[in-house]
Amino acid sequence: MSIASKETGSELPRKVTIRRHGVATRLSHWGWAVALFFLLFSGLQIFNAHPALYIGQQSGFAFDNAVLSIQAIRSEDGDVRGSTYLLGHRFDTTGVLGVSGSRERRAYSAFPAWATIPSYHDLATGRVVHFFFAWVFVGVYLSWLLASVINGHLRRDILPGAADLNALPKTVLEHLRFRFDHDGRYNSLQKLSYAAVLLVFFPLMILTGLTMSPGMDAAWPWLVDIFGGRQTARTIHFIVMALIVGFFAVHIVMVFAAGPLNEMRSMITGRYRVDGSHSDGGSGHE
Template sequence: MSDFFPWWVVVTHALNVMWMLLLFRSGIEVLSAFPKLHWRDDCPPGRQWLRLSRKQFGADSRRPWTSLDEEESWSPVLALPGRKNLGLGRHWHFMTIQFWILTGLVYIVAVFATGYWRYLVPVHWSIVPDSINAIGSYLQFELPATIPGEPFEPAQKLAYFVVVFLMAPLQIATGAAMSPSVLARFPRYGRIFGGKQGARSLHFLLMCAFAAFIVVHVTMVVIHGLPKELAAIVLGDPGGDRRLATGIGAAVLLAIIVLQVVVTWYSLRHRRRTQRLLGLMVDPFERAISRRFTSNQHYPHTAISPYFRVNGYPPAGAEYERMAADGFRDFRLTVGGLVAHPAAYALADLRELGSQRQITKHNCIQGWTAVAEWAGVPLADVIAQVEPDPRATRVVFYAMDDKGLTEGEGRYGYFYGTIPIHLAENPQTILALEMNGAPLPVEHGAPIRLRVETQLGFKMVKWIRAIEFVDDVSEIGMGMGGWREDQQFYANAAGI
């Protein structure tokens, strides 16, 4: 091993290739659920700066549509795992990001512990004109000289500095700025990037920048001499056995490609197993975020979005239509399970329990956002009245919509969702009865919808008919803790 290419550079370089490819492909799967990029958190339809879809929807469309209609099904060759598997794509993305960050931390510690930072960190502004000169040499089909006593020429050194010390931290920071729990607890943090949509757009552009860097980097390796460069980065010795280095390099790349094929095939063939296995690494972090952060959102009325996307079609059938036409006068919300005082509440009864208004930002798992004012009864007030048994750990919300009728795509059953009881007791967790100063619209969940402001939107059950306090969710539905978790393999914790 040479001083310029120590063993830890060789190892972290190979790991980084693997992690980056997993991140790119799983990120593309996440993007496919809402293949549009905005700079404003209102996400006005038709006002995106980039649309990676042929589908077009307008705020004044005569034909009803929901945000699920905007989702695309992209090929598994490109996306991980592809074919409309947002839940599994998120699992792969959040699992991989942990290892990518860990690898980066090991690399940074080694960089500064060994003094290698001198090869990466410019110490004088002359690096800029020197880099321009180096690029000029490449454009004239000449190889620029390396910096005396260092392994890289000026453009290389500046590029590595930007990638390692600027782009990578910014990619992590913009990722955190898309977490509903982080944004709910620290609203000002999101404003650094212009809101969640600004962070989402920057995250995408940085992904493109990483991809461009990789293309240029590989091109430079070829230009400088592939066998020699492989010997340096594989064996850590530019003068090493080039045939051996080429063989090892090819084997490593083949192994990475085979890994991509295997994890894609396995994810599509064994979706439930993949959900459970990746959940072992992803769910604890999501639960910790959800438990630690409470919402601190207080947006002004001027921040309310002029258009708020609908997610999911209302319950089908004459019974719901009759209740809606009658203003839900005869509706009763039943609350039971492990409680001391089971109850059935009319809407008027719920209003008498307590009232709370809040202007908050909705974060859909697909990626879109919108701000609205919600009013209703704090769920904590309902909990205080029914007095749950100490054994009760989760709250189940049963909805009126049969997804086999309203959503299809091979999925079935009435929608339901669950949250841990500590989230139910959070200050901004409410049973919403109003939206933007008017009775809750049918398309947004009338007569009652849940609002849990640190979670993604799929946890905020609409068209609620009953609430149950339980100590275990394994016997409800398919046992994963929610309809989306059962049918679409989402994570049960939804704080990121």
């Protein structure tokens, strides 16, 4: 049944509430959110201890294999400036990277204090926080993966099919116009995005993190061979985290564009409001 609009006399679609997200999905979502928050900022604390990335197994003065470095350098006029080297190009990043803060309270570190946990230089604490939440992240991921295989969420809602690939151009165009069809199901763009993050980025984060551990290298030496060296694994680890941060930024924008109250309700209670015409096909997400 539809509701008539008083202004135009036209009928508005009836809204119904469906179950969109099961308990496993909701717990995993918030578990990842917490773990990734601490992993990101403690990871930047660790990066500040040696703010450079390399390709290969080794690094040092005898090797010219850096792809990124952030440092404070003294310019010709005697001023200390933040300098970022990326793939053969150097950029002045004073105030953001390398050198930050006011002139009275200069901070000479790759990432500023507000972007690290703890906010002061403390590599030992940063490593403890990072490793603790890394194992939390692994536990949540494995639990989600097992539950999603058992309840069909992975096959039904994450893995894209031929129909999703065919619908992708239209879905991208609709998103660029901020037009969203609230039927409670993941569209083709969401499926591809979630599949990339959950089945590519997350496993890469875990495996490259393990590759950087000397203990894991001794137990599983093939990890180093797979990634072409510990330094390459560290670089991939950093890049994947940057991609996840980018995904998170777009995700937040889409949540606000699609209706933040409805989206937040679905991820807290599992209930999602859809048009009545879609009520039969939009439920059952786990």
